[in-house]
Amino acid sequence: MPQFAKFRDAYLVQPRSALLAFDFDGTLAPIVATPHEAKLDENMYQPLHALGELTDIAIISGRPTDYLRQQFAGLQVEIIGNYGRPERLSPESQVLLHELIDRARNELPSSIFVEFKPSSLALHFRNAPDLEPEVIHWAQIQERKHSLSLDFGKSVVELAIINSSNKGKVLHSLAKGRTAVLYAGDDLGDISALKVLQQLQVATCGLAVISEQTPLELSTIADESVTRDQLVNYLISLIPGEDDWETR
Numbered sequence: 001m002p003q004f005a006k007f008r009d010a011y012l013v014q015p016r017s018a019l020l021a022f023d024f025d026g027t028l029a030p031i032v033a034t035p036h037e038a039k040l041d042e043n044m045y046q047p048l049h050a051l052g053e054l055t056d057i058a059i060i061s062g063r064p065t066d067y068l069r070q071q072f073a074g075l076q077v078e079i080i081g082n083y084g085r086p087e088r089l090s091p092e093s094q095v096l097l098h099e100l101i102d103r104a105r106n107e108l109p110s111s112i113f114v115e116f117k118p119s120s121l122a123l124h125f126r127n128a129p130d131l132e133p134e135v136i137h138w139a140q141i142q143e144r145k146h147s148l149s150l151d152f153g154k155s156v157v158e159l160a161i162i163n164s165s166n167k168g169k170v171l172h173s174l175a176k177g178r179t180a181v182l183y184a185g186d187d188l189g190d191i192s193a194l195k196v197l198q199q200l201q202v203a204t205c206g207l208a209v210i211s212e213q214t215p216l217e218l219s220t221i222a223d224e225s226v227t228r229d230q231l232v233n234y235l236i237s238l239i240p241g242e243d244d245w246e247t248r
């Protein structure tokens, strides 16, 4: 029996004590050229709306919390942004972050989009893939010089001043006392969450959402790999009376 079907059986016994957790970019929102163009896939809205009244939903994302609140307005979801890391910096760290942002914008080619985040900067080379080695080299120098942490994602590297949390730690905390837990993600940052699922003693399902640049490690560790359209259908199947819905 596929893992999702086993998860669904357990979930339907007691939806109120289950948890459905999702990454945002690449999972609930298609990957687009620049971060500010990203939007919740319109086909996700209705299933998430219906499920939010039946069970607990968590959005665990590297995006800032305020940004996610706007994206999920009108939906009953718990939002954990910035990988669960604090979003306020000490005055000294704020100065360092602003300096790094200014230097990245001055020293890297203008085709590199520098994203200002609450405790990090993300350097996007999606629109200039040839510049990946230059961007990584620049980021590695800053990592060593300022004792930062460097994380990789889809056409992006992120230099974080605080790395006290990750998606795995967030999911571990949210999963306590649940009878069934599902997590869906699409990038390297989601691997820690999929690993946590493997330690839980309840019905779980880890989904790798397939799009461009899906990391091999993610699809290897996930129970199933699905397209975003399949994920929509899986969510619809968790709503009692699902037959009334038109599946895609």
Ligand SMILES: O=P(O)(O)OC[C@H]1O[C@H](O[C@H]2O[C@H](CO)[C@@H](O)[C@H](O)[C@H]2O)[C@H](O)[C@@H](O)[C@@H]1O
Pocket: 023, 024, 025, 026, 030, 031, 032, 033, 034, 035, 036, 038, 060, 061, 062, 063, 115, 117, 122, 124, 126, 153, 154, 155, 156, 187, 189
């Ligand atoms: O944890 P997530 O919700 O998956 O956020 C991870 C990062 O996603 C964003 O970047 C990615 O999506 C962009 C929009 O589709 C795309 O242009 C970029 O290439 C991707 O890496 C976001 O900009 C980052 O801040 C998030 O950390």
